[in-house]
Amino acid sequence: MSNKLRQEVLQTFKSLHQTRKTVFKNDNRALAEGRTKINQEFKKQKHVENEAAIQELLNYARAVEHELKTCVIQAQEVAPGKYQAEITKDTIKLDNVAFKEECCMEVGNKRTQQCGPRGCT
Template sequence: MSNTLRGEVLRSFKAIHKVRKDVFKGDIRALAEGRKKINEEYKKHKHVDNDESIQELVNYAKAVEHELRHCVIQAREVSPGVYQAEIREDIPKLDNVTFNEDCCNNVENSSVKGSTKCR
C-alpha cells in the first residue's frame, strides 16, 4: 500500500470516529458501540492489500461518514412518551407542506377516489 493510500485510510478512520462523537454526543452506550463497530470493520479489512479494494473501502467509509453526519439525529425521552430531537446544523432541513384537512375530507366524500386534486 502506498503512503498516500495509507494516509487516506488513517484520515477516513479519524473522520468517522470524529463524526461518531458529534452524532452520538452524550449517549455513552451509542458512543461505545459505535467505536467498537468502527474498529471491528477496520480490523476486519486490515489485511487487504489490493490498492483498488482499499480505495473502495475508503470511499465506503466516506459514504458512511456522510450518512451519519447528514441523516442521523438523536432523540431523547424527556418524559414518558415525549421525545426531544437533537437536530444539528449539518442536518438538511426541508420545507414543510401545510396539512390541509379539508382536502382529505373532499377526497373521502368524492364519488371517484383520487379525482380531487389538492395541494
C-alpha cells in the same frame, strides 16, 4: 500500500470516530456500539492490499460518515410524548408537508386520498 494511502486510511478512521462522537454525544451505548463497529470493519478489511480496492473502501467509509453527519439525529423524551431533537449544522433539513386527516376518506377498509401528494388544497 503506499505511505500516502496509509495516511488516508488512518485519517478516514479518525474522522469516522470524530463523527461518531459528535452524532452520538451523551449516548454511551451508541458511542460504544459505534466504536466497536468502526473498529471491526477496519480490522475486517486489514488484509486488503489492492490500492483500487482500498480506495473503494475509503469511498464507502466516507459515504457512511456523510450519512451519519447528515441523516442521523438524536431525540430525547423531555415530557411524556414530547421529544427534543438534536439538529446539527450538517443535518439535512427537508421541507415538511402537513398531513391532514380530513384529506383521506375511509371506504370500507381502504383509505382513499382526496387530494394530491402535496396535501390538501
